[in-house]
Amino acid sequence: MRALCIVLDSVGCGHAPDASAFGDDGANTLGHLFERIPGFALPSLAGLGLHEVLHDLDPEFPLPSPPLLPGAQFTHLTEQSTGKDTTTGHWELMGAPLEAALATFERFPDDLVSALEQAGNCRFIGNEAASGTEIIQRLGTEHLASGKPILYTSADSVLQIAAHEDPAVFGLERLQALCRTARRILDEREIRIGRVIARPFVGSSPETFKRTSNRHDYSLAPPSTILNRLEAAGVETVGVGKISDIFAQSGIAESHPTTSNADGMATIERLWREQRSSPHLVFANLVDFDMLYGHRRDPTGYAQALIEFDRWLGGFLADFHAPDLLLITADHGNDPHHTGTDHTREQVPLLTLNAPDDLLTASDFGLVARILEDFFTPTASWTR
Structure with a gap:
């Protein structure tokens, strides 16, 4: 039994209902790339339901003609925590929403x-x-x-x-x-x-x-997350990229830092081909979208990075079979067409293969944790 969760850092899909409180009305990382980059296409992500997610949020977004992959399910997630940063997003994805926002400063005291x-x-x-x-x-x-x-x-x-x-x-x-x-x-x-x-x-x-x-x-050390619960249940938790850093090593049994998206994708593929006897979760963050292109307001670079991921994903999915679980999501937005250079408060897509049918509804970021809980420990009772 194994699962793969990939966080496409900053790949949001439209401003959140409370975006105006963050100065992010109109932000739409994916929507603006599709709208403004000629010929931009992500066929592998489309096969997992990306177009349907974008259409649900914007009925004018065109639906593709290719059918969905067998076992594909999709929805969009809305963050409940106050924030639009990496830490807040990842912690809520793993079932630890923040009741109080983390501290921010214009300058330090x-x-x-x-x-x-x-x-x-x-x-x-x-x-x-x-x-x-x-x-x-x-x-x-x-x-x-x-x-x-x-x-x-x-x-x-x-x-x-x-x-x-x-x-x-x-x-x-x-x-x-x-x-x-x-x-x-x-x-x-x-x-x-x-x-x-x-x-x-x-x-x-x-x-x-x-x-x-x-x-x-x-x-900052996180509160208890699904990663700790899985680890206690005997599930190997394997972090790729900056995952271990984000969780201060808590709940991460094994870490594989990476230097780029390409390195991250190669690491995911290598880990996935390993034969492990125990159940395990590979949890990866691909940061180039955010670090190299979102903050630098480079839509062309952002689009090309997504195309490269999509191309890799198409080959990877050829060897992905049930009952293995796949989750692809994001932690916040960073619309390269938006003003400023900061993250944008956005909803995020959740694209899955072989996820339980009854859980895939529009929800908070913590849906990812609940799916992992149901997949690895279906008899456990989930509490926030």
Whole structure:
């Protein structure tokens, strides 16, 4: 018995009912790509019901003629937690909705910054809400000259620190140690920031500065999730990409970090071909949609990344058979046609193969956890 859950990071399907409270009225990551990218098509996802999901939310969206794959079922999910970030979305997908929003800042309080500087033996520059690529372009030269790490945040509940990977400037190990220190201080002060993110970069000038794949997230410890329940029931939980980071390793028995969508897809395929004697869940996050194209407002790149995933998925599905369970969903939106550079408050698709019939209805993100609960431990009673 095995299941695969893939989170297409930021692939939303239309603004949520409360999107106006987040400044995201009209956001529609997938809808706008289909509407504005000539020839854009995702036939493998269409075979799982993607067009039907988009049509349910927008009756003018055309339905495709190809039939659905046998065992395919679909719906859309609406987030109940207050937020539109990776942590909030993933936690609710795994059955842990947040009753109170995680903390966000336009700039961090002076006393917190002083504590971070003292504990980390450094001085920061920045301390503002900014796009990660933009602030590195703007402050990277000062960082090279001074060795001072760049502190910044965004509309999400994150504390981000950028520094050059060269040890002569700052170094990757020192950056990660500083971020671990920041996580500890936030937890000691009970400041509920979802993630501390190490953002290493390389280059010698604004024209050559580039973030690397050595990013690392240090998450707030989550409440109990379906991952903990499955682990206790003897189900192997295998994280791919940044899943282990998002859940602070809680409920994740085995982790496989990745450097890109392509690496993530190859890792999923390799793990799926392994012969494991115990029941297991492979839980993957593919982050390039969000990190490389959504935040950078690059619709062409976003569309191409989806096409590449869809092409891979078509080959992967040729060897996917019942009773194995497949779930494909997202954690929030990041419409590359929307204003700003932040996530967008959107509903998300849920596309499945071999899911239980009676559970597939429009619902909150926690439906994913309930499906996993029913699949692996059908006699257990689900409680939120």
